[in-house]
Amino acid sequence: MATATLPLANSQQPTANSPLWPLYATLFASAAIVVGLIWDISWHRTIGRDTFWSPPHVLEQVAALIAGLSCGWLVLRTTFGGDRPAKQSSIRVWGFYGPLGAWVCIWGTAMMIASAPFDNWWHNAYGLDVKIISPPHMVLAWGMMGIQVGAMLLAVSAQNRGAHDPRLKLIYAASAGILLTMFATVIVEDAGFGNEMRSPMFYRMTAIVIPVALIGTARASGLRWPATTVAAIYTALMLVMIWILQLVPATPLLAPIYNPVTRMVPPPFPLLLIIPAFLLDLVLPRTRAMKDWLLAPLLGVGFVVVMVGVHWYWSEFLLSPAARNWFFAVDKWDYTNRLGPWRYEYWNTVAATGFARSMGWTLLAATISSFLGLRIGRAMSRVQR
């Protein structure tokens, strides 16, 4: 940790601000985790063969170590370093002092490490997961999100303490954009492909996951266009992943191979979350006086209406020949896929009555998600330590 003292020396300011490098370190870890996850999913869709030491796994493990070590260092330094301002802007857990974000990061790292032997046993007991979502993977996912939420909490407390520094606002927005990317990636199986954008599941999954992430982070941001910025970061991250992964040569190593791909299979084109995010940025500043329980149904219903309005028609383009190119990459499928007309058809569509019925639950879910987002956003804007 000799190198760690260098940036610290530069930031010995007389304010109560902590050094900036743990913010950058955890932000990097947070980004590396979501990049590793997207890479890993692409790996499974392209190459298939999985080992503990596959490059995306290594990236995720390194990210966990960076987050855990830098936050561990932060806790030890705050507890024993004799830095009074640092100690005064931290919370006490089991006799140790550190910022809330550092604690959450450390917990996330521990969860990620603990998931490894559990996952290994799971594979031995039940076979390699056919589904992404299994109990050990949930432990891993909670660990990953712990690190990402921790990075965001570190950033938001720094932003809330030192509102004069524009870098802190951007770091916070970036950490929020990464977390949104994580959320969108976790639900990508049900709500990612253009083919799903007329199925009730697409709108239900996005209604559950997106409002809480978008509103929860936007409300605490000091930026003028917080939700739009967060959604733009998500969009940019996904586009970069899509365009870069397609450049990497790779071939399947497991049988049976129905689709002999030669390049990494990219994730689906990002959702157009930037549109509801932009509208959210218009609405939130004008509704400051409203009670959360009134605002939540407004935001929730508005979110679903905008999502349906946008993606119902956007998907028509995604399924059209015009989108079958490197930019939109809708024509890239897994090595296990038997190619057929299903690639450019809608999946899991239901009759209008069924869709309407499911919309009831979707609106309720979006309202609850929005309410949680509002509450979390308020709490986040108060985090000082």
Next chain:
Amino acid sequence: MTRLLSRALGAFAFVLICAAHIGSPDTWFEGNAGPYRLLVHVSSPGVVPAIADISVRVYDSAREAGRVAVTASVNKFDAAGAPPPPEQAIPVAGDPELYAISLWVMSGGSNSVTINVSGAKGAGSVIVPAVFVASRRLSLDGPLATGLALVGLVLFAGIVSIAGAAAREASLPPGTPVDAARRRRGRIALGAAAVILTLALLGGRAWWRAEDAAYRRSIYRPMPAAASATDSSATDSSATDSAAASTIELRITDSAWVASRNESLPPGRSRGGFTPLIPDHGKLMHMFVVSDDLRAFAHLHPSTSDTVIFTARRPPLPGGPYHVYGDVVHESGFAQTLTAPLVLRPQTAEPSSGSRGDDSWHVTVVPATSGVTSSRETMVRWDRPVAPLVAGRPAPLRFTITDLEGNPVELEPYMGMAAHAVVMRDDRSVFIHLHPSGTVPMAAKRSFDLRTASDTVPGTLSRRVTATDSAASSTHAGMTLGNVVSFPYAFPSAGQYRIWVQVKRAGRVVTGAFDAEVTADERPAGG
């Protein structure tokens, strides 16, 4: 690190439920890949998808060591899917003929392992059919369970404490002391977090149980079957070719299979998820009838008109409790052993050993020892070393066939094979039918050898396999056989086993019965 971990996990108790061939899921194959003679062992991981460890012994290649290249790939029995690129097997240290490789098996059911060998003698390859099914359940206990529970406890306490501390202090401006109201707020948050997390954990436990239950349902079981016996109306059961002879019947009771037997079924449609049966050595079913005390044994070839009811003539076996084992091979190369209990009533005819065509039976009155056979002219001797038989290690199943004076005798092919053997554990948890080529049914091998990319309709391949099977059986007539037969195999577990070895001499099937005590592998795990 993961290797160490899997070794540690490998030491945990496996709860064996059942497996293809009953309790003996590994594949053993001895045969030729071009100019090379190979012994291939494919260990079954017991779950799918998982990694299968494969070892390849290239006989008489020690002098060529370093110049022999062995590659392998695993593929599902599916004409439409391309195989993955073959991968290099690694020479095993200390054994110049042995090569090892671990490959992923992604889909269950009938798969094949393709082995390619190249060296100074040229290049050759061979397809080894291998069935991979979920066959066991692993329990989470021992130090791993304790360790995970402790870590889980710390993580639980950790996040609950963090939640409490966050509610207590996180929104306080730096330097502001914590007052009593804040402390209470922290305690409330801590309690609430504990309750929410406990509920989440309970939900997780329910989810785990549901996954475990679903996994248990997915564990392979052979098609259910029932066995029954009819007694002849004639008192004299030795009356040959009597239509009223006593019979033993094995009936497949799998409802999907039975429901699809009516002839309105489009030709070649698969039945209840299983593809049609194909003949192995010319027989759709090899039926073994074994008394529960292992003294009486019969290898029969029942006839069937609908591939649901299989009927064989009852040999003169003593009365008592039996189990019937029906070995069948599907067009996909999937081999399974159907099993059912059976009670035979005593007959007036004296129990005896003998054979009728390809059917044969053997009754021992004393515990089997080396040399006991069903014939008064022929001896089957087990050339077994003094070293004990160890589970999981290649078993020295080598037998010499002589006349009573010890002179070598001329063997004839018995259903196209130099010999057949059945290995059975005394508790019936292991039952397997072996040939000198190993555990792979020849029909399954032929299915893989003959399949082409156009075989997408079930039934087309089976017709071709059937045609070549009868052709192959007749060409075997001219083959020269020595008087020594051996079976590549390893006993899957420690215990008491009985082995029946069957050869044909002078038009008659000779059966030798042997007892074997197999001890557990005492080597340290992974050693």
